[in-house]
Amino acid sequence: MNDNFYTLTNYLHQKNKITYPMEDYLEMIYRTQDNPITITSLSKNLNIKKSSCSKMISKLKNLNLINVENNQIVLTKSGFQIGSYLYYRHHFLEQFLKYLNQDDFKLEQVEKLEHFIDEITLKNLIKLIPLNTESKPEQE
Numbered sequence: 001m002n003d004n005f006y007t008l009t010n011y012l013h014q015k016n017k018i019t020y021p022m023e024d025y026l027e028m029i030y031r032t033q034d035n036p037i038t039i040t041s042l043s044k045n046l047n048i049k050k051s052s053c054s055k056m057i058s059k060l061k062n063l064n065l066i067n068v069e070n071n072q073i074v075l076t077k078s079g080f081q082i083g084s085y086l087y088y089r090h091h092f093l094e095q096f097l098k099y100l101n102q103d104d105f106k107l108e109q110v111e112k113l114e115h116f117i118d119e120i121t122l123k124n125l126i127k128l129i130p131l132n133t134e135s136k137p138e139q140e
Contacts, residue, residue, distance in 0.1 A: 018063070018082070022060060022065075023086050026066075027087050028042060028045050028046055029042065029073055029075055030075065030084060030087050033075065036072050038071055038072060039053050039073070064076055064079075085119075090110060092126060093114050093117070094107070095131040096129060097113075099129075
């Protein structure tokens with residue numbers, strides 16, 4: 001019997017990193033950082049309730065990934081690095097699926113895939129399929 005096999009649920013619960021919803025928040029904050037970001041604007045961009053957004057902002061703040069200054073959400077250095085990577089991952093997968101599926105491209109597929117691809121697989125995909133992407137994430 002293979003002791004290394006787990007169900008998807010087990011793999012998801014073993015993940016000791018930020019959660020998938022946290023990834024979505026950090027990516028959106030990174031995407032919109034050129035404009036003042038508030039709980040109201042972030043909740044609108046993510047199509048969620050302000051109360052849910054407020055709870056997540058508290059969690060991200062406790063993880064030192066963001067700061068809230070004068071009601072504006074600002075990424076910390078580590079939050080910026082993670083957000084940059086998340087944006088790059090999303091952008092690459094979007095370009096890849098547009099190339100692969102052409103007229104049948106669906107953004108929903110990118111949103112689903114991006115949370116399940118690990119860094120090593122993404123790096124190898126980029127090597128295998130060099131697409132024209134805007135910029136690479138900042139290195140730690």
